[in-house]
Each structure stands twice: as structure tokens, then as C-alpha cells.
Amino acid sequence: MTRPEDLRTEAATDEVVHRADHPQPDFEHDAGHDSEHGSEHGAAHEIAKEIAHEQAYVDRVYAELAKAARRAGLVEADGLARGRTDRTGDVRDEELTGLFERDALVFNAARRRTTLESQYEGLVFGRLDLDQPGPEGEPREARYIGRLGVRDDEYEPLVIDWRAPAAAPFYRATPVEPMGVIRRRVLRCKGSEVIGVEDDLMVAEAPDDMVVVGDGALLAALTRSRGTQMRDIVATIQRHQDEAIRAQARGVTEITGGPGTGKTVVALHRAAYLLYSDRRRFESGGILVVGPSAAYTAYIERVLPSLGEESVTMRSLGDVVDGVTAVRLDSPAAAAVKGSLRMRRVLARAAHDAVPDAPTTFRAFVAGRAIRLDPPVLDRIRAQVLRNHQRNHALPAVTRALAEAAWATHREGERDEFLDAFEDHLEVEAFLRQWWPQVDAREVLLWMTDGARVRRYGQGVLAAGEAELLADSFTRTLETGEWSVADVALIDDLTSRLGVVQDEPAEERGFYEIEEYDDLTQYGVAEVRATRQGAAPATGRQSQRTLDPRDRLMHGRIGGPEEYAHVLVDEAQDLSPMQWRMLGRRGRHSSWTVVGDAAQASWPDAAEAARARSEAFGSQERRMFHMDTNYRNAREIFDYAATVVRAEVPDADIPAAVRETGVQPMEVTVDTAGLVAAAEAEVDRWVDEVEGSIAVVAPAEHAAALAGLTGTGSGRVQVIDPMSTKGLEYDATVIVDPDEITAESPGGVRVLYVALTRAAHRMSVVRVA
Numbered sequence: 001m002t003r004p005e006d007l008r009t010e011a012a013t014d015e016v017v018h019r020a021d022h023p024q025p026d027f028e029h030d031a032g033h034d035s036e037h038g039s040e041h042g043a044a045h046e047i048a049k050e051i052a053h054e055q056a057y058v059d060r061v062y063a064e065l066a067k068a069a070r071r072a073g074l075v076e077a078d079g080l081a082r083g084r085t086d087r088t089g090d091v092r093d094e095e096l097t098g099l100f101e102r103d104a105l106v107f108n109a110a111r112r113r114t115t116l117e118s119q120y121e122g123l124v125f126g127r128l129d130l131d132q133p134g135p136e137g138e139p140r141e142a143r144y145i146g147r148l149g150v151r152d153d154e155y156e157p158l159v160i161d162w163r164a165p166a167a168a169p170f171y172r173a174t175p176v177e178p179m180g181v182i183r184r185r186v187l188r189c190k191g192s193e194v195i196g197v198e199d200d201l202m203v204a205e206a207p208d209d210m211v212v213v214g215d216g217a218l219l220a221a222l223t224r225s226r227g228t229q230m231r232d233i234v235a236t237i238q239r240h241q242d243e244a245i246r247a248q249a250r251g252v253t254e255i256t257g258g259p260g261t262g263k264t265v266v267a268l269h270r271a272a273y274l275l276y277s278d279r280r281r282f283e284s285g286g287i288l289v290v291g292p293s294a295a296y297t298a299y300i301e302r303v304l305p306s307l308g309e310e311s312v313t314m315r316s317l318g319d320v321v322d323g324v325t326a327v328r329l330d331s332p333a334a335a336a337v338k339g340s341l342r343m344r345r346v347l348a349r350a351a352h353d354a355v356p357d358a359p360t361t362f363r364a365f366v367a368g369r370a371i372r373l374d375p376p377v378l379d380r381i382r383a384q385v386l387r388n389h390q391r392n393h394a395l396p397a398v399t400r401a402l403a404e405a406a407w408a409t410h411r412e413g414e415r416d417e418f419l420d421a422f423e424d425h426l427e428v429e430a431f432l433r434q435w436w437p438q439v440d441a442r443e444v445l446l447w448m449t450d451g452a453r454v455r456r457y458g459q460g461v462l463a464a465g466e467a468e469l470l471a472d473s474f475t476r477t478l479e480t481g482e483w484s485v486a487d488v489a490l491i492d493d494l495t496s497r498l499g500v501v502q503d504e505p506a507e508e509r510g511f512y513e514i515e516e517y518d519d520l521t522q523y524g525v526a527e528v529r530a531t532r533q534g535a536a537p538a539t540g541r542q543s544q545r546t547l548d549p550r551d552r553l554m555h556g557r558i559g560g561p562e563e564y565a566h567v568l569v570d571e572a573q574d575l576s577p578m579q580w581r582m583l584g585r586r587g588r589h590s591s592w593t594v595v596g597d598a599a600q601a602s603w604p605d606a607a608e609a610a611r612a613r614s615e616a617f618g619s620q621e622r623r624m625f626h627m628d629t630n631y632r633n634a635r636e637i638f639d640y641a642a643t644v645v646r647a648e649v650p651d652a653d654i655p656a657a658v659r660e661t662g663v664q665p666m667e668v669t670v671d672t673a674g675l676v677a678a679a680e681a682e683v684d685r686w687v688d689e690v691e692g693s694i695a696v697v698a699p700a701e702h703a704a705a706l707a708g709l710t711g712t713g714s715g716r717v718q719v720i721d722p723m724s725t726k727g728l729e730y731d732a733t734v735i736v737d738p739d740e741i742t743a744e745s746p747g748g749v750r751v752l753y754v755a756l757t758r759a760a761h762r763m764s765v766v767r768v769a
């Protein structure tokens with residue numbers, strides 16, 4: 001394991017060549033690198049020789065790959081040709097069976113071809129030299145590791161898939177436990193060109209004919225500039241990370257650790273590993289990856305495809321429920337109420353309530369009798385039916401209950417005849433349309449723009465002021481035409497209570513029926529509005545932008561929960577209890593990978609969230625992996641952040657940073673008037689110094705003033721609020737007004753800690769005096 005004393009500076013990463021007959025320093029894999037430089041000339045020559053040697057092998061792999069791609073293309077074309085037929089009858093049936101075969105062939109061939117194409121970049125990334133003879137009389141076996149298994153014409157493996165058991169020593173071997181490995185080599189490639197090699201030696205003394213090159217692949221990888229998207233770490237996965245990646249699929253795998261310890265990237269590699277180890281189960285059952293925000297999803301979305309896996313569903317918390325997408329965040333106080341389990345009681349009452357403006361009395365002539373059912377009877381029927389049925393699926397049950405109640409008012413004639421006549425009666429049908437319409441969950445939340453209603457639902461559940469907070473928040477929703485992220489879990493909860501809105505069969509009514517229907521007013525039935533209370537789906541032609549806010553909110557169709565074989569949750573410490581319930585509905589039979597760090601939590605009631613989380617997992621076995629090495633932040637940056645969090649959260653999980661830059665974070669203090677200029681100066685500083693992404697992390701108070709900062713149009717600068725930086729990383733950050741970041745957030749200093757741990761290489765902190 002890496003200790004601070006093992007730290008290297010970025011300057012120490014120039015490639016070196018050494019004969020491996022010297023003791024090795026301890027570094028991460030417990031594998032080390034000889035730091036002794038050979039003569040510069042000799043070194044360059046040796047490296048070039050090694051690269052040329054590896055290039056020859058990589059060329060062979062790509063030639064084989066091109067052949068495989070051609071074969072896959074042929075299979076695909078052949079499959080398509082076999083599918084064309086103009087036969088009929090039995091012959092056609094036979095050919096249809098052939099069609100299924102064709103589909104499977106085409107599907108597999110197309111998938112393989114796409115995979116082959118997408119793997120082109122850096123397909124082969126590793127080599128193991130093993131302490132055992134090779135297949136063709138070589139003194140040692142060399143085993144190449146890649147993103148994909150590739151075999152030659154004799155079906156001999158040229159490259160082993162990184163997830164195969166035979167590749168495990170690449171990640172697990174250490175000098176203490178070499179697992180038969182003498183040298184582990186990482187090949188750095190650009191497309192099919194080898195541009196560098198980095199070795200780790202697993203034995204004290206290498207054979208005389210073996211050259212050891214470079215200063216370690218991990219440090220080289222960490223020193224590189226960060227792009228706008230996360231990269232896979234398949235070439236440099238560390239042993240303890242590999243253990244979490246390859247942990248068994250069953251049950252709940254929890255990955256904890258401080259900032260930058262690779263929790264997210266490890267979890268994503270685990271998803272790829274699960275697909276490899278049990279493809280049938282996880283591809284057909286599906287893997288759901290859930291992260292905090294759309295920005296986060298965009299940040300990680302390329303990792304799995306780069307590992308050859310496309311069949312994973314990625315959702316942000318505002319996007320988990322089919323038919324609604326939310327990015328807007330509520331005020332922390334409103335989000336805290338909406339996320340709390342107390343909302344279940346509130347929503348249960350709302351789901352059981354009468355539809356606003358529905359008729360309160362039933363009056364009609366049925367089978368020659370005047371029937372009247374008063375409000376208490378209707379209320380009782382509603383309550384009884386909803387005890388056993390979801391509202392949107394309860395029409396038959398409620399119709400029967402209404403008929404029974406109507407029968408009870410007279411009890412004359414044939415009971416069954418009356419019940420049938422009642423249930424078929426057009427007046428009854430018309431009444432039910434108004435009294436028992438299908439109700440969309442979103443409509444119920446919009447009922448709660450009415451403060452009196454929310455107070456009624458929240459009686460004995462919500463504290464003073466919370467009902468108003470909710471009503472105000474839903475009013476804001478209605479004004480903006482945008483659901484908030486916290487609303488989505490409420491929509492899901494209500495949908496599970498109400499049932500998904502069913503398609504109504506198209507109505508075909510004769511002329512006389514229309515007349516009868518329109519004439520209902522004379523029976524006092526049509527005291528209701530003629531419009532439906534439920535969703536008013538917008539037409540496909542209308543773009544969402546042109547809809548009014550209410551229609552925008554109701555746009556799209558809310559789906560029931562789709563279930564998955566595996567659910568992977570990142571930044572799990574921030575999920576509200578209601579969000580855990582939302583995910584629980586999607587993972588009732590699934591295994592889980594759950595990633596989090598309590599010290600970065602922004603959710604105020606940890607105990608309630610823990611309860612909801614346990615409920616979502618059920619009684620499955622749970623195993624824990626802890627990550628304790630920070631691979632993201634330069635040590636100088638992480639020390640700064642750790643000092644801040646330790647002062648307030650003494651038990652924070654503080655990892656050890658493995659890399660130092662020799663550059664301390666910049667700290668400037670200005671008055672409010674000078675804030676923008678100071679932030680701009682810091683941005684310009686980092687635009688000159690780093691190659692990649694730069695973030696200005698600012699509290700809401702200063703967001704508008706700083707919005708124009710672009711780093712003189714560099715295209716690399718983003719102004720972002722602290723909460724939205726969760727899970728992300730940048731080459732450099734400018735943290736604006738840290739005291740205000742702490743003050744504005746319910747997570748307080750924990751949210752500031754998140755912001756302070758986003759920069760890989762450089763950071764400035766602009767304080768306001």
C-alpha cells in the first residue's frame with residue numbers, strides 16, 4: 001500500500017531504463033521501480049528497441065482483428081441474405097424459423113463488429129512475463145492483456161480479455177505475492193501505435209536478458225491532464241481495486257472511501273466485469289447505473305463503451321422514472337421535506353383523496369328508479385376500494401361497489417338484473433368518468449399547490465411551516481414548468497400507489513349515444529367539468545418549448561418501474577430516503593453495487609436514509625470494500641481539503657494522496673467588489689498552466705456575477721455550483737467564497753469538502769474578507 005513517504009513528484013516521471021537487479025521501493029502494488037538512470041543514450045536506445053518489439057506484436061493483433069471484423073461483416077451480410085424470402089405456406093414457416101436464426105446471427109455479428117471498431121484505441125495495453133516456459137520453446141511465457149480477447153487462426157490466444165481469470169495476475173501480482181509474474185508491462189498506445197512502455201518488476205532480480213523500462217504506469221497515468229470525460233483505468237487497476245471489481249455478483253457490494261479514491265471508476269469496471277462473467281444474466285436483466293446529476297452521467301458515459309460494454313442503462317436521479325426528466329434542484333429545506341419518509345403518509349392521503357372538482361353526489365334514473373348516493377356513501381366506497389386496489393386499475397371494482405350501494409337503496413326486483421343494468425348504464429359511465437377518472441401521479445402533486453390541501457394531507461406528519469414550504473415549492477414547479485429532482489421520487493411513489501395510467505380504448509359511439517350523453521345535465525350528473533382531470537398528453541408535433549408550463553409538466557407518459565438484474569448507485573451518501581425507495585422498486589430482485597463517502601454527504605438525516613437503504617437491499621448479504629488511496633488530487637491540494645474537513649468532521653475518512661506537484665493551492669482574500677476580478681485572474685493563471693478542464697466553483701450568491709468567466713474564450717472553463725461538482729473532476733479549480741459555500745448548503749462543510757477535492761493538479765481559493 002502506498003504511504004505518503006512513497007510520494008513522487010510529477011518531475012520524476014520521465015521514462016528510465018534499468019536493469020532490474022536492485023531493490024525496489026514500495027509503490028501501490030507493492031511493486032516498485034528502479035530509480036537508477038542508465039546512460040541517457042543507452043536508455044533511449046533500449047526504450048526504442050522495446051517499443052519496436054511490442055509494436056510488432058500489436059501489428060499482428062490488429063491484422064488478426066481486421067480479419068475477424070471482415071468475418072463478422074460477412075456473417076452479417078450472409079444472415080441478411082438468408083432472411084429475404086418470397087415463399088408462402090409451410091415453406092415460408094420453415095424459412096421463418098430460419099429468420100430467428102438469422103436474427104441471432106445478424107445481432108451477434110453486428111455487435112461483435114461494433115465492439116471491434118470501438119476497441120480500436122489502445123486495444124492491447126498490457127503484457128505479463130511469466131516464470132514458466134512459453135508454448136513454442138521460449139524460456140518464458142509472455143501473455144498480452146487487452147480490452148477484448150483476440151485469437152489467431154489456430155484459436156490460440158493473442159490477447160486475453162482483461163476480465164478473464166488468466167488476466168488476474170496483471171492486477172493482483174505483487175513482489176510479496178508475484179503469482180508467477182516476473183515483469184508486468186503497460187503499453188501506451190495511440191490507436192494501433194505503441195508510444196510508450198512502463199514496467200513493474202515482481203522479483204528482486206530480473207533474468208539477464210530482461211529489460212525493465214519506465215517509472216511506473218500508475219504515476220504516468222495520474223500525472224496526465226484530465227479531459228472533460230472520465231477515462232477507463234483498465235491498464236492500471238490496483239490490486240485492492242481489482243478485488244472490488246471482481247467480487248462475486250450476488251448480494252450487495254459496498255465501496256467506501258474518501259474523495260478521489262477511484263470508487264466511481266472501480267464501480268464502472270465492476271459493471272463491465274459482471275457483464276463479462278455472466279453475460280446472459282446481466283445483459284438480459286440489465287444493469288442500471290445511477291449518479292447524482294446529468295453532468296455526472298455525461299462525465300462517466302464513455303467509460304463503459306471504452307471497455308466494450310454498451311448495454312448498461314445510465315440515469316441521473318432526476319431521470320430514473322420513465323417519462324420525466326428533472327434537473328432543477330429545490331431549496332435545501334424543501335428538498336429535505338420532499339426526501340423524508342414522512343412524505344409517504346402525505347402521499348398516501350393524497351392518493352386516496354377525492355379528485356378536485358369531482359361530483360360529490362350521484363343521481364340518476366336506472367331501471368326506472370331514481371337513485372341517489374350522498375357524499376358519505378361515495379366517500380366510504382372510495383376508501384374501501386382504494387384499500388385493495390390501485391386507483392387507475394380499480395374501475396371495475398368501484399363500478400361494482402357503486403352498483404351494490406345503489407341496490408341497497410331500493411332492493412326491489414331482481415338483484416342481478418339491477419346490478420347489470422346499473423353497470424351498463426350510460427349515466428353511470430358518464431358519472432364515473434368525472435368521479436373516478438384515471439389520475440396521473442403528476443396531477444396529484446399539482447393538487448398540492450393548494451396550501452389548505454397540503455395542510456390536510458400533512459396533519460400530524462408535517463411540522464409547522466412545512467406544508468406551506470411544500471405548497472410553495474409545487475407552485476414554483478407549476479410556474480417554471482419544470483419538475484425538481486426531488487419531485488421525481490414523489491412521482492414514482494404516487495405511481496406505485498395509483499397505478500400507471502392505462503390507455504383508454506378509442507371511443508366509437510353512435511349518434512343517439514352522443515345525444516343521451518350530452519343530455520345528462522337534466523339528471524344533475526354533469527355538475528362536473530367535461531375535461532379529464534388526468535394527464536393531458538401533448539401532441540407529438542408540439543415541441544415541449546411551445547407548451548405552457550402545465551402541459552410541459554404533464555408531457556410524456558409516466559412508466560412503472562422497470563426492474564434490473566443489477567443496480568449500481570454512485571454518491572450513495574446523498575440519496576434521500578424517498579430516492580432509495582424509488583431505486584428499491586427497480587432492484588427488488590437485483591444485486592447491488594453501492595458507492596459512497598459519508599464525509600461528502602449533503603443529506604441531513606443519515607439515520608433515516610440508512611433505514612431506507614437497508615430496506616431497498618432487503619436481506620441480501622453485504623460485503624464492504626474500502627479504498628484508502630487518493631488518485632485524483634495532488635497531495636498539496638488534498639492536504640488543504642483534509643484540514644478543512646477534519647476541523648468539523650473529525651471522523652472523516654481521509655485517504656492518502658499518492659502524487660505531489662510541489663505547487664501549493666493559491667489563496668487570495670478580496671472584498672466583495674474585487675471578487676470577480678480576483679476569480680478571473682485565477683482562471684487566467686490556470687488557463688496558462690494546465691492543458692485540460694478548469695472549473696470555477698461558486699455559491700449561488702455569486703453565480704450570476706461569475707457566469708461570464710470563460711478564460712478568454714479558452715472553451716475549457718466551466719462555472720458550476722458546488723453541489724453539481726459531485727463525482728466530477730478537473731485539471732484545475734477556482735473555489736470562490738468557501739465560507740458562503742458552507743453557509744448556503746445544508747451539508748455545510750461537507751459540501752465545501754466536495755468542492756475542494758475536485759482538482760487534480762492546481763487549485764485557487766478566493767476568500768471574501
Ligand SMILES: Nc1ncnc2c1ncn2[C@@H]1O[C@H](COP(=O)(O)OP(=O)(O)OP(=O)(O)O)[C@@H](O)[C@H]1O
Pocket residue numbers: 218221222231232233236237238241257258259260261262263264265266597631632726727728729757
Ligand atoms: N488505478 C487507477 N489508475 C489510474 N487512475 C486512477 C486509478 N484509480 C483511480 N484513478 C483516477 O482517480 C480519479 C478519481 O477516481 P474516481 O472519480 O473514481 O474517485 P471517487 O472515489 O469516486 O471520487 P469522489 O468520491 O471524490 O467523487 C479519476 O481520475 C480516476 O481515473
